[in-house]
Each structure stands twice: as C-alpha cells, then as structure tokens.
Amino acid sequence: MKDLLKQFENKTPEIVFEWKDSETEAEGWVVINSLRGGAAGGGTRMRPGLDKREVESLAKTMEIKFTVSGPNIGGAKSGINFDPKDPRKKDVLKRWYKAVFPLLKNYYGTGGDLNVDEIHEVIPITESYGLWHPQEGIVNGHFNPTEPEKIKKLGQLRQGVSKVLEDINFTITGDYKFTVADMITGFGVAESVKHYYDLWGGNISEKRAVIQGWGNVAGAAALFLAKMGVKIAGIIDREGGLLSEEGFGLEEVKELFIQREGNKLKADNMIPYDEINDKVWDLGAEIFIPAAASRLISQDQVEKMINSKLEVISSGANVPFKDDEIFFGPTMEYADSHVSLIPDFIANCGMARVFAYLMSDEAVMTDETIFDDTSETIKIAMQEIYNSHKEKTGISEAAFEVALKKLV
Numbered sequence: 001m002k003d004l005l006k007q008f009e010n011k012t013p014e015i016v017f018e019w020k021d022s023e024t025e026a027e028g029w030v031v032i033n034s035l036r037g038g039a040a041g042g043g044t045r046m047r048p049g050l051d052k053r054e055v056e057s058l059a060k061t062m063e064i065k066f067t068v069s070g071p072n073i074g075g076a077k078s079g080i081n082f083d084p085k086d087p088r089k090k091d092v093l094k095r096w097y098k099a100v101f102p103l104l105k106n107y108y109g110t111g112g113d114l115n116v117d118e119i120h121e122v123i124p125i126t127e128s129y130g131l132w133h134p135q136e137g138i139v140n141g142h143f144n145p146t147e148p149e150k151i152k153k154l155g156q157l158r159q160g161v162s163k164v165l166e167d168i169n170f171t172i173t174g175d176y177k178f179t180v181a182d183m184i185t186g187f188g189v190a191e192s193v194k195h196y197y198d199l200w201g202g203n204i205s206e207k208r209a210v211i212q213g214w215g216n217v218a219g220a221a222a223l224f225l226a227k228m229g230v231k232i233a234g235i236i237d238r239e240g241g242l243l244s245e246e247g248f249g250l251e252e253v254k255e256l257f258i259q260r261e262g263n264k265l266k267a268d269n270m271i272p273y274d275e276i277n278d279k280v281w282d283l284g285a286e287i288f289i290p291a292a293a294s295r296l297i298s299q300d301q302v303e304k305m306i307n308s309k310l311e312v313i314s315s316g317a318n319v320p321f322k323d324d325e326i327f328f329g330p331t332m333e334y335a336d337s338h339v340s341l342i343p344d345f346i347a348n349c350g351m352a353r354v355f356a357y358l359m360s361d362e363a364v365m366t367d368e369t370i371f372d373d374t375s376e377t378i379k380i381a382m383q384e385i386y387n388s389h390k391e392k393t394g395i396s397e398a399a400f401e402v403a404l405k406k407l408v
Contacts, residue, residue: 001397002328004404008064009326013056014074019099026082026092030100031059034074035107036407039141041066041355042077043113044096044122046084047293054294055079057326061318062352065345067403068381069352071359073142076108084115097125107141110134111161111181111351114293115263118181118351119162133157135355143359153359160358160365167367172223172254180354180370186220186291188350189316191375192342192382193287194228196312199386200340205229208247208285210305212236213292214256215263217316217348221289223257226250230287234280237265238292241276243283284309291316291348298322299331306338311392315344328400336396343396345403346381350374 015032029052032040042062055077063075078100082092093116097104104110104126111134112118118134126134132154139145139153163180165171170187171178197204209230211222214237222232231247235256242248242265248256259266271279281304288305290297290313297320313335323329328336335341353374357363364370381399389398 001401001404004408005328005400007408008404009060013059016052016056017100017103018052019096021082021092021095023095024082024086024088024092026080026096028078028080028096029055030076030078030103030108031055032074032076032108033059033063035141036063036074037072037142038144039107039109039138040074040076041109041135041138041352042075043111043351044078044080044116045113046080046082046089046093046115048081048083050079050081052079058294058318060326061345063407064400064403065349065352067406068346069349069377070356071138071142073138076110077113078110090121093121094125097122098129101126101129101131104131104134104137105140107137109136109138109355111355119179123162133161135359138355139359156358156363156365157355160363160370161354163365163367163370165367169227170367170371172258176258180367181351182216183220184350184354184371184374185348186217186222186316186350187224187371188353188374188378189217189221189289189291189314189347190224190228192314192347192378193225193312195375195379195382196314196340196342199382200390200392202311207231207287207311208233208283209287209289210234210236210280210283210285212288212290212296213316214260214265215291218289218291219257219260221291221314221316222253223250225287225289226253233283233285234276235265236273236276236280238273239264240270240273241265241280242267242269243271243276243279281305282308286311288313289316290320293317294319295322296320297331299334302331302335302338310339312340312342314342314347316348318344318348320344328397332396337393340392341396342382343399346378346399349378353377
C-alpha cells in the first residue's frame with residue numbers, strides 16, 4: 001500500500017491555477033490532480049493561512065474519494081487564503097469565480113467546503129456569470145452530453161442539491177428548512193459508523209460519541225447518530241464546548257443544531273475552550289467524529305481516547321490528523337493501528353456521491369432515494385474492505401490499498 005501511496009502522492013498535478021486578488025490580500029489556487037475521465041471535481045474552501053500544498057493534498061484526496069463515490073474522474077480542489085469573517089468575503093468570492101469560470105464551464109466542477117456555502121454562495125455567484133450549475137464542467141467534460149442530456153443532468157443537479165428536505169428521517173421538524181447539501185455529508189459520516197458496527201460487530205445504540213466541530217458536517221453527524229440511539233457525550237468547538245455525563249439525546253442534539261450561530265456551537269452553559277480541551281479526550285466515548293477542519297488531531301489526543309474506550313473514528317473532515325504528510329502520516333498510522341479508523345474518502349463522500357447520483361440517468365428526486373443511495377454507496381465501499389480485511393485495526397490502510405489499485 002505504501003509504495004502505491006508514494007507513487008500517487010509524488011505524481012505532479014496536471015493543472016495548477018494560481019490567482020492573486022486585485023483588491024485585497026486574498027490569494028487562491030485550483031489544483032487539478034488529473035483529468036481522468038475528461039474532468040475533475042472538488043469543492044472550494046477558504047481560511048486564513050491556507051496554502052497551495054493544502055489544496056494539492058485535498059485534490060489528491062478527492063481523486064481517491066471518486067473511486068468510492070463516482071463518477072470516474074480526477075480529483076481537484078479550490079482554496080482561498082483569506083479570512084472568511086472579513087466583510088469583503090463575498091466580493092472576493094465573486095472575483096475568484098469570475099477568474100476560474102472557464103475551468104468551471106469546461107472540465108472542473110466545484111461546490112461548498114470549509115467556510116464556503118454551496119447554496120448561499122457558490123451556486124448564486126456562479127449562476128450570475130452564466131453557469132447552470134457549479135458541476136457543469138464535469139457534465140461537459142466527463143459525459144460529453146447531447147443538449148437534451150445536458151439539460152436533464154444539470155436540471156437534476158439544480159433541483160437535487162438545493163432540495164428542501166421534507167422527510168422527517170432526514171431533517172428536523174418545524175419551520176427549519178434544511179437542504180440536501182446541509183445534511184448529506186454528516187449523514188454519510190454517521191452511516192459509515194452504522195455500517196462499521198454492522199460489519200465488524202457491535203450494537204451502535206449502546207455507544208457514546210465525541211464530536212469535534214459543530215458546522216453542517218459535525219452537527220448533522222451528531223443528529224443522525226442520535227437518531228440511531230448514540231449518546232453524544234461531548235462536543236468540542238473552536239470557542240468552547242459541552243459535556244454530558246448521561247450523554248445528549250436526540251431532542252437535545254436537535255436543539256443544539258437549531259441554535260447554531262453560523263457554524264458555531266451556541267449554548268448557555270458552554271465550557272471554555274481550554275477546559276473542554278482538557279476534559280473531552282478522556283470521556284470514555286466509543287465513537288469519535290473529527291469534523292471541524294483538516295490537520296487538527298494530535299497523537300496525544302488519539303492516545304487519550306484510546307486509553308478511554310475508543311473503538312472507531314469516522315473522519316468527517318478531510319485529513320483530520322496533525323501530520324505533514326499528504327495522507328498516511330504518523331498520527332493517522334498510529335490511530336489506524338490501534339482503533340478502527342474510517343478514512344475521509346469513505347466517511348465524508350456524501351456530497352460527492354449526491355453529485356454523481358444526480359448526474360446519472362437513474363436519479364429519482366426524493367429525500368429517501370438520495371440519502372439511501374449515499375448510504376448504500378458507503379456500505380458497498382466498507383463491505384469491499386471487510387471482504388479481505390476482517391481485523392478491526394488497519395481498516396484505513398486496507399481502504400487505501402483498494403482505492404489506489406484503481407488509480408495507480
């Protein structure tokens with residue numbers, strides 16, 4: 001596996017597009033690892049301090065992810081080094097998407113990612129420049145469709161991604177209008193844990209979980225885990241967190257999800273960050289969902305959780321471990337050798353899978369069919385690993401081997 005991984009990591013990306021904003025200090029990159037199948041896909045993220053190497057590593061992650069989610073295309077990613085809290089953010093995004101428009105029209109498809117919202121930012125801005133959907137480049141480059149086929153696929157994407165959820169199994173009741181894009185990635189993360197226990201053994205309804213982050217991925221993962229009977233023992237977010245000895249149940253998690261301030265946890269009894277960071281890793285939870293951002297989890301934190309009953313980690317964030325390596329660094333390797341580690345390209349493939357599903361000729365526009373398709377896709381990927389690897393450790397290494405054999 002490591003020889004295959006080294007080969008894949010060391011391959012120079014086919015296209016690197018570099019941008020400097022004319023009106024602010026913002027800078028950005030599109031990295032297209034390859035144009036396998038005539039196109040490439042990957043979302044747009046924004047954070048201060050982001051660099052080209054991070055974008056390249058995420059583009060390579062996307063290429064591996066497409067071996068699970070489909071379609072059979074190359075991996076890409078957009079990254080903007082800029083503070084998303086800056087009031088100039090919207091104008092920066094407008095200039096960014098105008099610059100990368102030719103790529104998005106012909107062979108690159110994008111979406112939301114860290115600090116960039118699919119529904120409220122990516123779609124309306126790209127639409128204002130004449131793009132039918134941010135995935136149009138994949139439709140054109142990969143499918144080479146006739147005009148009626150193109151209209152159908154793009155129509156399904158426009159309708160499906162922004163679809164307001166109505167089925168109570170996939171949303172929250174009341175006046176809260178959540179979309180497929182809001183919930184699908186966190187749903188997939190939770191489903192990966194369910195499929196893990198179904199395959200490798202264990203009763204998920206008896207487990208406790210710690211959640212890192214409280215944006216769409218983390219919050220939705222907690223919500224769907226709570227629907228399965230999992231108790232949420234702790235939540236750690238960037239400004240603080242919450243602990244519960246009994247574990248938060250479904251109704252409490254719903255309330256915390258609704259009360260979010262943007263993508264931040266908000267509660268009256270918030271524990272300050274230093275205090276929650278000191279306590280949360282020793283809670284004795286069996287499930288850990290790192291879903292805040294890339295490269296945050298240290299080996300010390302992993303060791304504390306392992307010594308406190310941890311059984312499985314499902315990677316809600318891409319590359320969640322604090323390693324310099326693009327993929328399999330020492331912290332990830334340590335985690336994979338001591339507990340069951342579901343890699344990001346399986347656990348958080350939900351949005352990529354929705355795009356692939358909505359581009360297919362078989363797509364049906366109901367909440368149930370869209371979410372069931374994502375769950376089934378993750379189940380198939382995990383079953384493929386389990387067929388040749390029954391051990392509860394080394395799951396990520398086995399998963400990489402399966403994926404890389406399709407690419408290298």
